[in-house]
Amino acid sequence: MDQIKTGRIIRQLRTQHGLTQKQLAERINVSDKAVSKWECGNGCPDISLLSALADTFGTDVQVLLTGELGKNESEKGNMKKIRFYVCGECGNIITAAADASVVCCGNRLSALVPRDAEEDERLKVEDIGGEWYITSSHEMTKEHYISFAAYISDSSVMIFRQYPEWEMNITMPLYRSGKLVWYCNKCGLLCQELCPDR
DSSP: OOHHHHHHHHHHHHHHTTOOHHHHHHHHTSOHHHHHHHHTTSOOOOGGGHHHHHHHHTSOHHHHHHTOOOOOOOOTTOGGGOEEEEOTTTOOEEEESSOOOEEETTEEEOOOOOEEOOGGGOOEEEEOSSEEEEEOOOOOOSSSOEEEEEEEOSSOEEEEEOOTTSOOEEEEEOOSSOEEEEEETTTEEEEEEOOOOO
């Protein structure tokens, strides 16, 4: 922890939240002199206070440790750049429209990078009278299964949760373009352009 960077970020976050040094000190049970010392770069908060500081500012402890907010540029609404995060412990599925710092079950998650599905891995897409019917021959055992599939267009995302020992059967509105992505617990994140069988 760089005490100067940490001090700067504490001051920046405190002023953004409209707090005086005294008000911040009261919220985390320290003296206002301690807050002043941190903000001047003459010391750092005790590690036991970092969680309370992060909660007060509505941020992550990592922000306080690095002294950087790491803001993203605006994605301008293009959902095709959506990122998927999957927790290996609980199976939680998290999405973000831009880079994000994601933690689940105590583990920092990395955005999954999709790869183009090989011919034998592709999902089968059929037009069944105005809807897409999507299936897969992928095994769905407790050990090896697809946990979710998603349809992505420029402006929307639809996620379909899948479960081990269930067949993959998805029905969704008919769209002419977009991308299908799906996550296998062993193969990772795969994708294909929406291209129905003729």
